[in-house]
Amino acid sequence: MTISTTEQGARPPDPLKLCASCGLPRGNQRRGWEPITRGDGTVRGWTCPACPRADEPIRRLAGKTGTVRFRVVVDATPPGAPKRRQVTRTLPTLDAARAVVEQVRAEVARAGEFAAPAALTFTAYADKWLPRRQTTGKRPLSATTAAEYRRYLTRDIGPSALGRMKLADIRRSDVVRFLDGLTGDGRGAPTVTRILTVVQSVLSGAVRDELCPVNVARGVEAPTVAAIERHLWEPAQLAAFLRVAGEHRLGALFEFTLHTALRRGEVCGLRWRDVDLTRGTAQIVNNRVLAGNRATEHSPKTDASATGIELPAAAVAALKGWKVRQDIERSEAGDAWSESGHVFTREGGQPLNPGYVTKLFRKLAGITAARLAAEQRDQDAEPLPPLTLHGLRHIAASYMYDATGDLLAVSKALRHANTSVTQTVYTHMRQGKQRETFGAIAAQLQGSGAPAKAAAES
Structure with a gap:
């Protein structure tokens, strides 16, 4: 009597022809497939490229809906610990699971333990x-x-x-x-x-670092920051400040800062080796700033900031006058002089603390405000507006733009990465400029007869 194939039942598949993890048929493929061997070295099965190898502490999990995830159970026992510790995680991809295994093992090797x-x-x-x-x-x-x-x-x-x-x-x-x-x-x-x-x-x-799936803080709206209304010093006020600053040994620093529009850290970090007084150039390669309460130096704020600048005649004159004074101080100090190579220094040659420069500016600005108030006591004059040291950079930007009208040139002089920052943050309309701008309308009407006369009489 012959028994049909149906009655015999289907022949079980050859385990050597399937992925032991997901059941994918292998056929005769071997590239990318990893063998599962017995103790004697013989092959008892294979895993496909999409599944964890037999020697990895990762297991493939298939859900009823077809979703596939990967369970990691990796040893994280600190050396000498009496009790075994394991890290268990379930991840959506095999690459993510392998990254966790690598991270755990590296952390245990480096620090002796793993913070889950x-x-x-x-x-x-x-x-x-x-x-x-x-x-x-x-x-x-x-x-x-x-x-x-x-x-x-x-x-x-x-x-x-x-x-x-x-x-x-x-x-x-x-x-x-x-x-x-x-x-x-x-x-x-x-x-x-x-x-x-x-x-x-x-x-x-x-x-x-795959420690959380998404950045939940991204998209959180920050409080609205009110725009800062900056009141610039008028030329006469600025000249009064420079006269007061000139009475201090570091007066040249503020004059140089104004005429170059450099940042505080760039002025404090400037070294003589980066200045060429003959050619009138300076390389801005050092930034001296405060990190906490300690002064430290590093490269300029941005890549665009680290560049050479052409010094105007006023800046060169300020540096030459300062150099003479510094040479005298060096000679008088003798062996007590500390050669730092910085352009602007303390009396003993040490580099300046940027915080001190800011405090000195406030002090000099206060003296200027008091003198102007005393001089203008009987006049209907505006008091000196408050200004920070960084405000000198804003003054320089606004004066340059007012004089040239060339936004790109001003942006390059300030070493900004683009003109949008220059236009929206650094250029301000000085007092009286709006009246001059409106006056251009009447100027265009001059010579056209009655309309211009009417405009002038109105």
Whole structure:
């Protein structure tokens, strides 16, 4: 009696012809497939390129709806620990699962233990992220920015509920609640905006490190920062300030700053080796700034800022006069002189602290305001508007644009990356300029007869 194939049942598939994990037929393929061997070296099965190898601590999970995920169970036992520790995670892709295995093993090898992402708080991660961010990325954080980030992390974010939350638990509503708390405590909109930037940066790093799926702080609206209305000094007021500054040994510094529109750090970091008084040029390659309470030096603010500039005659004259004074101070100090190579220095040759320069500017501006008030006591004159040291850069930009009308040239002189910053932030209309601009209408009408006369009489 012959038994049919149906009655016999289908012949079971050959395990050597299928992926042991997902069941994909292999046929005669071997490229990309990984063998599963017995203790004696014989092959007992294969895994396809889309599945974890037999020696990896990863298992493929297939859901009822066809969704495939990958379960990682990797050893994370610290050396000498009496109890075994494992890290278990389920991820959407095999590459992500392998990255977790690599990360866990590298962390255990480096630090002796692995801080599970599920237990890693915002502050704990930020403490690891900030030092790394200073040396990685397309443009690493400068010492000044890193110090500012550290200050906000320590004083504002760390003590908050957000700082204590686990990365995986943070939601957008938590970030909004944190910002609302800062505003309620009286923190200004600019400060809250800067703190939000820190939160966004830290969470972006966590996303790249695959510690959280998305940056929940991205898209959170920062408080509206009111536009700062800057009141520039008129030429007569600026001249009065330069006269007062000229009575101080560092008066040349402020004159040089005005005529070159350099930033505070660029002036304090300028060295004689980068200046050519004969040709009237200077290379801006050093930036001396404050990181916390400590002065430090690094490259200029942006790539566009690190370049050479042509010095105007007024700036060259200021440097020549200062050099004579500095040479006298060096001679009088003798062996006590500390040769730093900086253009502007303290009496003993040491480089200037940028914070001192700012305080000196405020002091000199105050003296100027008092003298002008005394001189104009019987006149209906405007008092000297408040101005910061950086305001000299705004004055320089506005005066240059007012004189030339060439926005591109002014932007290049300020070493901005584009003209939009120059136009929207740095150029301001001086007092009386609006009246002159409107006056151009009447000027165009002159010579056309009655309309011009009527315009003049109205």
